[in-house]
Amino acid sequence: MNNAQMVEVARSYVELITSHDVDAICSLFADDAYQEDPVGNEPNIGIDAIREFYEHVLASDIRAELTGDFRCAGNSVAFPFEVTIGMEGARFKLEVIIVFEIAEGGKIETMKAYWGPENLSQV
Numbered sequence: 001m002n003n004a005q006m007v008e009v010a011r012s013y014v015e016l017i018t019s020h021d022v023d024a025i026c027s028l029f030a031d032d033a034y035q036e037d038p039v040g041n042e043p044n045i046g047i048d049a050i051r052e053f054y055e056h057v058l059a060s061d062i063r064a065e066l067t068g069d070f071r072c073a074g075n076s077v078a079f080p081f082e083v084t085i086g087m088e089g090a091r092f093k094l095e096v097i098i099v100f101e102i103a104e105g106g107k108i109e110t111m112k113a114y115w116g117p118e119n120l121s122q123v
Helices: 003-019 022-027 047-057
Strands: 029-036 061-066 071-073 076-087 090-102 108-114 120-122
Touching: 003 022, 003 061, 003 071, 003 076, 003 090, 022 029, 022 047, 029 047
Parallel strands: 029 108
Antiparallel strands: 061 076, 071 076, 076 090, 090 108, 090 120
């Protein structure tokens, strides 16, 4: 898989978060994918666990936007993005860095999201 193809997977992921399309997001992942969001939390392993995660996350008013350039190395792509979440009458901004490892067939094998409480602010 070349860099342009990996960037396209990452770009699609960000766009699909805003569209709240759980099926399309899940179609980006391998059936046995590993997802850790944020790093340090219990990982979601397999497409069923990943689907459950996104059904929960995307039940809120959430928007995603790229905030920097993609970085590709080997079979991995890293990118920063910002998520805006509406909850209980308030809006929050979460700054995240994602790293995907992508299989030769174009599916995400591993996803790690790097963020912590210091990356969350009310807007």
